[in-house]
Amino acid sequence: MMTAEIKDLFDRVYAAWGDADAFAALYREDATVVMPGVFRQGREAVRASMGAAWAGPLKGSRAVDEPQDVRVIGDTAIVVSRAGILMPGQDDLAPGAAVLATWVLTREAGEWAVAAYTNTPAAP
Incomplete structure (x- = not known):
């Protein structure tokens, strides 16, 4: 069950979509992101890569x-989700665009942040 605090973090992550600084601020300084063919280490790498994506293909x-x-295990949460990116004008994910994502979240001083994110293509 998603707690209100974790739901709030997800709401803030997706409200920040398109704003690299606001988005990266929700990741730990030492966060990692792994996607097919991609490894990003650190908040600055997340900010830079997402900023480039939002200025270009996304x-x-x-x-x-x-x-x-x-x-939720103490001050760590693991969230597995089905996710994807909708391009302008899309209301539904294109065939093959869905991913299965795993989020590792940590809570420090009462605040949740993204410690690690990974995704893999979802089966149709």
């Missing part, structure tokens, strides 16, 4: 994310 896009499983 310009005007929006993300969708539907949590499938949420486990």
Whole structure:
């Protein structure tokens, strides 16, 4: 079950979509991102890569994310979700565009942040 604090973090992540500084601020300084063929290490790498994506191929896009499983273990949460990116004018994910994502979140001083994110293509 997703707690209100974790839901709030996800709401802030997707509200920041398109703003590299606001988006990266929700990641830990030492966060990692792994996607097919991509490894990013650190908040600055997240900010730089997402800024470039939003200035180029993801310009005007929006993300969708539907949590499938949420486990909170102390000050760590693991969220598995079905997600994807909608390009301008799209209301539904294109065939083959869905991913399965795993988020590792940590809570420090009462604030949740993204510690690690990874995704892989979802089966149709």
